[in-house]
Amino acid sequence: MAEHAMLSKKKNIVKESSSDRVFSFVVHAFLVLVMLVMIYPLYFVVIASVSDPFDVVNGRVFLWPVNFSLDSYKHVIDSSSIWVGYKNTIINTVIYVTYSLCITIPAAYVVAKPNLPGRRLLNLFFLITMFFGGGMVPTYLMYKEFGLLNTRWSLILTATSCYNMIVARTYFSTSIPESLYEAAEIDGANEFTCFFRIALPLSGSIIAVIALFVASGSWNSYYNALLYIRDQSLYPLQLVLRDILINAANAFQNIETSSADQDVYEQALRLTYLAESMKYSIIFIASFPMLALYPFVQKYFVKGVMIGAVKG
Secondary structure, three states, X not given: OHXXXXXXXXXXXXXXXXXXXXXXXXXXXXXXXXXXXXXXXXXXXXXXXXXXXHHHHOOOOOOOOOOOOOHHHHHHHHOHHHHHHHHHHHHHHHHHHHHHHHHHHHHHHHHOOOOOOOHHXXXXXXXXXXXXXXXXXXXXXXXXXXXXXXXXXXXXXXXXXHHHHHHHHHHHHHHOOHXXXXXXXXXXXXXXXXXXXXXXOOOHHHHXXXXXXXXXXXXXXXXXXXXXXXXXXXXXXXXXXXXXXHHHHHXXXXXXXXXXXXXXXXXXXXXXXXXXXXXXXXXXXXXXXXXXXXXXXXXXXXXXXXXXXXXX
16 A cells, blocks of 8 residues: 555656756856845845955955955944934834834724725825926925924824825725624714724734834935935934945045154044944844844735735
């Protein structure tokens, strides 16, 4: 009996042809190459941040750290502007995500209701905002008239996204059966009860997807802060990083190779190299929270991509 089962199993095994094996090898080799191309920039940032600044600037760091040094991290830790930027970014991200969810999720729940009067017109209204906007100058003037310049609200009020609302609307329309709402309405539940007692408890995955999308965008954003923030005490981390990069580039240009005092010149050159090396440690510090968070929420990214797909 056992021999018969083994023979049946062997018959069901499909042998790969030589062309199939070659194709599989080429595909895997290509994917490994793509993976290395994507991972190497991050790897270089890490090894450059722990290498000697002189070796980093002169291009001697390639595959592993050279003359291991933590000087750049020491100066980053001693820099108050870095921690002010970190604090502002964390505060802005938390408020940004909370505000976005409070606007996006209820709006998506409403427009997902099939019996909503004027539902098509309301969806069209939201859709138009994805293609047409006032532009940078009108937005700046509006913020100025409302007194929002140099405030956190100038970075937070842009948290709403029609794209996120459409993703959440699709989830409510396809993943939560309408019969649940009908049964709750028979028991006397109103729309607020259906939203807070049925929709929200069943929407953990889409809430995580939207929160992650919004948090990633807020954490990496610097352009709005560049436009609307002048007070350095409100600078987010990305804007602090930008200033450090600009100062390092300017320092290189301002060094006089014909300095009369060789010691002063060498000290200035050392500090300039250190500033150039610091940018790698700051990039790693700024990126680490998102990199550490991603493995735990990767499954929600997959769910977000598959929302609205055909289900078997």
